[in-house]
Amino acid sequence: CTIENNEAYDYGGGFYAEYGCLYITNTIIRNNEAYEGGGAFFSESNVEIENAVVTGNTAYRGAGIENSHYTETYVTNATFTNNTASHSGGGIYSYWGSWADVMNTILWNDRAGSSFNEFGGEGCHYVDYSIVKGGYSGTGNINSDPLFVSIADGDFHIQTTSPAVDSAYGTYAPETDFDGMERWDNPAKTN
Numbered sequence: 001c002t003i004e005n006n007e008a009y010d011y012g013g014g015f016y017a018e019y020g021c022l023y024i025t026n027t028i029i030r031n032n033e034a035y036e037g038g039g040a041f042f043s044e045s046n047v048e049i050e051n052a053v054v055t056g057n058t059a060y061r062g063a064g065i066e067n068s069h070y071t072e073t074y075v076t077n078a079t080f081t082n083n084t085a086s087h088s089g090g091g092i093y094s095y096w097g098s099w100a101d102v103m104n105t106i107l108w109n110d111r112a113g114s115s116f117n118e119f120g121g122e123g124c125h126y127v128d129y130s131i132v133k134g135g136y137s138g139t140g141n142i143n144s145d146p147l148f149v150s151i152a153d154g155d156f157h158i159q160t161t162s163p164a165v166d167s168a169y170g171t172y173a174p175e176t177d178f179d180g181m182e183r184w185d186n187p188a189k190t191n
């Protein structure tokens with residue numbers, strides 16, 4: 001799926017999730033806008049995001065995702081880049097007891113105000129085996145240019161020399177990548 005060029009007066013330019021659960025996979029969410037929070041997503045329910053590209057979204061806070069009201073958001077094998085929040089949390093913003101669990105994800109060049117700021121809010125962000133601009137505490141995180149193929153052309157695949165190559169945690173990785181190709185280190189593969 002591609003979710004693009006949507007606008008919300010207050011929350012959730014691309015998605016507004018309230019109650020229940022939302023599972024998003026193999027999706028591009030780009031160029032959406034929310035005047036308050038969650039340019040791509042606003043979440044008041046549990047959300048799982050896997051194999052997604054979240055780019056070019058804008059909001060006051062949480063240009064990529066804004067989590068609220070004790071929600072859990074799980075992000076695996078995703079790319080957040082070039083999202084812009086005028087206040088805080090260019091990539092992910094969590095508050096009111098909510099948190100984001102991020103693994104095998106690239107958060108690069110997301111802006112908040114006048115600086116790069118991938119995360120914001122007083123909620124919790126658990127980040128492991130990810131590339132985060134400016135760095136982030138956690139296991140296996142890297143602060144190094146992910147070497148996208150072509151930002152100008154919107155090609156966020158990584159080059160063969162990217163520091164992301166072979167740096168993810170395979171146990172929780174999906175069996176296929178964004179393009180539907182089987183991962184060479186697929187943990188479900190027996191031979």
